[in-house]
Amino acid sequence: MTDGSKIAKSDAQWQAELDDETYRITRQHGTERPFTGRYHDSKTPGTYLCVCCGTPLFSSQTKYDSGSGWPSFYQPVAGEAVAEIRDMSLGMVRTEVLCARCDAHLGHVFEDGPAPTGLRYCINSASLTLAAADGQGEGGQGEGERGA
Numbered sequence: 001m002t003d004g005s006k007i008a009k010s011d012a013q014w015q016a017e018l019d020d021e022t023y024r025i026t027r028q029h030g031t032e033r034p035f036t037g038r039y040h041d042s043k044t045p046g047t048y049l050c051v052c053c054g055t056p057l058f059s060s061q062t063k064y065d066s067g068s069g070w071p072s073f074y075q076p077v078a079g080e081a082v083a084e085i086r087d088m089s090l091g092m093v094r095t096e097v098l099c100a101r102c103d104a105h106l107g108h109v110f111e112d113g114p115a116p117t118g119l120r121y122c123i124n125s126a127s128l129t130l131a132a133a134d135g136q137g138e139g140g141q142g143e144g145e146r147g148a
């Protein structure tokens, strides 16, 4: 689906393509308020894609309930899918997680996650779009509990 090539668009291009909240979070390193995102509580099986470029980033199989109010995963679908850089903003040292392909800001990774990785990828819902495993796409959460 993707050829892995880097996507480089100007801020103006992204702003034209994304809604205001998505643009603010993914391109301006924003953070959605906890418990407000569309996926923090979702248990729908599927793959979470980068909302900006469609690259698969996280699987519902590695999603867990961290109680933080943001979607939390213990590992990405592939190590090369995400980029991690040191973030010194807000007087804290954190590790920022970016889409490796388009540099969308996704969230942060912390070292208080569950086994097997011990990592907690704390990701904004606004940075993700869920491709449901049963092909319903977004909005299929109402009856999405079957299977699994």
Ligand SMILES: [Zn+2]
Residues within 6 Å of the ligand: 050, 051, 052, 053, 054, 055, 099, 100, 101, 102, 103, 104
């Ligand atoms: Zn991306």
